[in-house]
Amino acid sequence: MECGFFNSKGEDRLYNAEHFTSYLSSMICNGVQDTVGECFAPSVSEDDGLLLTIGSGKAWINGHYAQTTTSEKLDLSAYVDESLGRCVAVGVYCDTSESVRDCGFEVLAGTCSGSPRPPKFSNTESRTYLTICTVRLRPGAASILSGDVTDCRNDEALCGYCKCILGKCGVTVLQEQMAALESRMDALEKKMDALDVKVLDSGTCGENAAYTLYTNGLLRISGSGATDDQKETSVWAKNGTADSITKIIVDDGITKIGDHFFNGLPNVTSALIAQTVSEIGTYAFADCSKLSGISLPPVLTKLNSRTFSGTGIAALSVPVSVSAIGLQAFYGTAIENLVYAGTKAQWNAVEKQTNTTTPSLTDSWDVTGTDPDTFLKKVICSDGTYVRNTSGKWSTE
Template identity: 35%
Template sequence: MAFYSGFFNSKGLDRTYTAEDFTSYLSSIICNGILDTYGQNFKLTPANSGLGVVLGTGKAWINGHYFINDSRYVIDLTSYQDESLPRYVGIAIYLDTTESVRSVTLRLFPGTPAENPSLPSIPQDEDHVRLLMYAVRMNPGASRITESDWFDYREDSNVCGYCKCILGKCKVTELMSQMAQLVAEVQENNDTIADLTNKVEQLEADVEDIGDIVSVGQCGENIFYALYSNGKLLLKGTGDMYDYDSPLSPTGNDSPFFNNQDIKRVIVSDGITDIGVYAFRYCDELETASLPGTLTKISDFAFYPHPDDMATPTITHGLTEVTIPSSVTEIGYCAFAYNRLTTLTVPGTVTTIGQRVFAACANLTTVRYEAPVINEFMFVNCNHLENVTLARTVTEIKSHWINYCRSLTEITYEGSLADWAAVTKGSNWDAHEGSISTTNLTRINCLDGYMQYNTETGEWTEVHE
């Protein structure tokens, strides 16, 4: 027969398939090798004593067949030690499809003892295929085996390698990581578009609002402003804005925009690098702020409106939307707290960030966070927050960052379970500390599985997929 097809439902046993049919199909889409999303990828470590090694958990695919080790396995190599000459012992996953065997097993292949020993020869033909993971050197007279005694071939696609995607170009976790990177690049492009849009808006403001200025002034050494009757506030110039005092300060050094309810929209021109301390304090009717690609710092309380009662279901003052440019490296304490924001992205360029930056933004539902550090009380009392994505670039999560975010049940993390384990976490990072939890977070979704929270034991457990 020259042509084959499948698979179809059987009617009256008119369609039958064997295990070989399925393995043939699987081998066409899954490359031979170790599956890097399962367990410890067969990591080898020395045994506690004697001439032994310990093989970690792992899963491998070989010609459409799978092989799994679900617990640490001790391999005793004592019998392979020669009295006078060294030799290598190969540790391999071995497929034997002959009718009398039909299995995938862990096999040891001893080489010939010699002054300069060679790697063992492992037979391969149409019925026998091997994945050579390690070659362990057995030295005469040795009492222990250390990591320096073996060669690791797991990365070598000529003899072992890792499972690759259907196109055969990358490991599974690398593919997912690249996808996350593409998403980040799209976001960066969106930031560029937002920056260009901001420049267009500045030009529109110049054209549309000339002749309708209600106030002008200076708010930086080289920065001047014009407020138009339609509520647009245009800042032009270069460098940093002035920093201003708290309204409670006896010096009375208030921002010219303090408590101004006529400001509806702020357009900060290209060239300005810093939004000053208390710059737009109590500008309750301010809805949008267009920020330039030259901006590097948003200071303490920069966009802080009159606080609403934390118990209220929604916030009624402050910004409804803002795009933080990827040029920003520092955001200060409470810079956007109590605003009406619904979605936001914190770019990875932000290396310094204060506490409570987005505290009590009760309308906030969706967050993408790329900066390396999430500071304390970052989203405290954001009680409508339900969609949180943390980029793999997040390396530290400090205490109490999601306290009283009761709508939050799960978080998406764009890294592996091992990456998540490496993230530094402060006390009560998950808002479950003590007898009363202040959030409903029970799951952290990772690329190769998820973390599951047990409400009875108060512990997080890895679940591999």
């Protein structure tokens, strides 16, 4: 049996670094610490050619830590093939072997191919990796586009975030979430009992998801996993109850809101979305014309095309978990200034889908309307602001 830690008498209790890392690893999970620097955010610049920038940050790996106080540039030119594409993976490693005993960044090259796939790091007994990002290198490329970079930090299987220490990122947080959910449910049920609220309609809306519509206008989605995709309009618009819905609550446990799921609910004024929702489908809230604001979940991975089209939303805060923005994601809204919770480097790493940068053409991520052509004006990051000029280019304010 191993034990520790005790005072030494005559050197009968001796401890080394691995004893302490074993102790720390029981309290601090592996991942990028989301409170330090730029959290190792990957980014590219038009002026940097084939240089990939990894922002400052700190990561914990099996009780060891790797930290940089300044950004680092990795030269990927050696991995470019003149005739075929290639993907590379960029990770931070911890090597405990006696000959190394160090942490650092590493680039893993994939196989050249007409349809290249990102390679995956393989952990060994002494070497453990966290994958920061993957990069697609086009044949004969002289530069890297932002769309070539896939941020992997939010993928728990490849990297993940160490959002807190002292064991709080596991069971304690889950308990706190459950307690908060139970408290919210109890308060809602008491209020409904006092108002003599009855169930108007109920049914299933996913493999493990269900809906309940109450006589006070509340539509509640509960259960777990994904809700069903709808075709063109919501199930409530089809069954004639759409006009009676004024409030939406999506309970924790739901992970996806399907395409068109709440489409066509003209009297909805508020929507409370669970913290567990990582995907909201296309047109999911379309034509909810009285919906003027919404808080996006902190684990949301993508803003899909026209999710909020035809709503009254004029302001939106985008969490750092979002890694991609679809074509016309803000179309049909009154949003002018987008607030992004991360840094400029993290914003640059977000994949923004667009087919043109010409303002007269509207097949772009930042268009908000076509009569006349209107676009987002500003993106406000935690460390600065980007503005869109008349030629359709985004630049630092």
